[in-house]
Amino acid sequence: MRHIVIGSSGFVGQRLVQALRAAGEPVVAFSRTPAPDGGDADIFVAGDLCRREDLDRIGLRPDDVVHHLAARHFGNGVPRHDRDAWFDAVNVGGTRTLLAAMRAAGVRKMVFFSTDMTYGLPQRLPVTPDHPQRPLGPYGRTKLEAEGLILQAVREEGLQATIFRPRLISGPGRLGTLATLFGLIRRGLPVPMIGSGRNRYQMISVEDCVRAALRAVEAGCPTGPFNLGSEAPKTARALLGAVIRHARSRSILIPTPARLVTATLALLDRAGHPLMYPEQYLSADADFVFDTSTTREQLGWRAEDDDVDVMIAAYEAFLHL
Numbered sequence: 001m002r003h004i005v006i007g008s009s010g011f012v013g014q015r016l017v018q019a020l021r022a023a024g025e026p027v028v029a030f031s032r033t034p035a036p037d038g039g040d041a042d043i044f045v046a047g048d049l050c051r052r053e054d055l056d057r058i059g060l061r062p063d064d065v066v067h068h069l070a071a072r073h074f075g076n077g078v079p080r081h082d083r084d085a086w087f088d089a090v091n092v093g094g095t096r097t098l099l100a101a102m103r104a105a106g107v108r109k110m111v112f113f114s115t116d117m118t119y120g121l122p123q124r125l126p127v128t129p130d131h132p133q134r135p136l137g138p139y140g141r142t143k144l145e146a147e148g149l150i151l152q153a154v155r156e157e158g159l160q161a162t163i164f165r166p167r168l169i170s171g172p173g174r175l176g177t178l179a180t181l182f183g184l185i186r187r188g189l190p191v192p193m194i195g196s197g198r199n200r201y202q203m204i205s206v207e208d209c210v211r212a213a214l215r216a217v218e219a220g221c222p223t224g225p226f227n228l229g230s231e232a233p234k235t236a237r238a239l240l241g242a243v244i245r246h247a248r249s250r251s252i253l254i255p256t257p258a259r260l261v262t263a264t265l266a267l268l269d270r271a272g273h274p275l276m277y278p279e280q281y282l283s284a285d286a287d288f289v290f291d292t293s294t295t296r297e298q299l300g301w302r303a304e305d306d307d308v309d310v311m312i313a314a315y316e317a318f319l320h321l
Contacts, residue, residue, distance in 0.1 A: 007070030049094035060105035172317035195285030197237030229290035
């Protein structure tokens with residue numbers, strides 16, 4: 001059995017390739033560009049997920065397992081206009097093309113990383129996998145549609161596909177909006193929060209995501225869907241405060257009126273100068289905690305990394321950029 005990592009140059013993809021190779025597993029990496037460090041895969045295939053001819057160059061085999069990690073997300077340079085079409089092209093169109101290539105080659109197993117953003121704002125806590133899915137924007141909507149395509153193949157074609165919905169994936173090398181906050185902390189400047197900062201802001205480490213993917217394959221790729229989140233989520237205030245103390249920074253945390261801040265961010269977005277996107281800021285002050293009991297029970301997985309440790313590791317990596 002080979003592991004086909006689609007999106008191998010991404011944050012999770014790079015770590016997954018490394019973990020598989022460390023375990024002595026054969027790996028084929030597929031991405032538009034190689035990983036920055038060159039990658040550790042046995043074979044690297046450069047290609048576009050949306051191009052069937054590129055996927056065909058992988059030479060898929062029936063006993064392969066495909067890890068689908070490729071997606072357009074908020075770190076890819078989101079356009080000002082036609083965002084739905086931009087996200088849809090890869091997140092939905094690419095998934096459809098990949099499923100067709102797997103079908104033609106007789107590949108029966110997949111691990112797919114979706115997102116917590118398919119849920120939208122939590123209606124009840126903790127958020128279980130059967131929570132209503134009402135995305136707030138195009139990223140969540142297109143990932144939800146990709147889930148639908150995969151679930152259809154599970155029902156109609158007998159595909160064995162595990163769907164993961166991770167909370168905010170963090171760790172060394174993954175920054176996004178954290179880069180701005182870390183920059184303020186490094187310079188000892190005030191750090192504004194959206195709201196009071198007393199909402200729990202659950203995350204999941206990239207290493208725990210990789211461990212979940214490996215457990216899914218060992219378990220035969222049960223569908224789930226499975227939530228991924230830390231065991232003891234902290235408040236946003238506690239997380240940022242821990243980084244400030246670790247950095248011995250003079251920064252102080254400044255609570256702000258959430259409605260005023262989100263209105264301002266919405267205006268900046270409409271003006272073409274987004275600091276954050278609606279799917280990010282509309283839930284920034286929400287108490288958002290995943291129930292991962294199904295993941296523990298069916299996959300024998302539980303998060304090993306603490307959110308504070310992950311945040312500090314991300315900050316230390318930021319200092320060396």
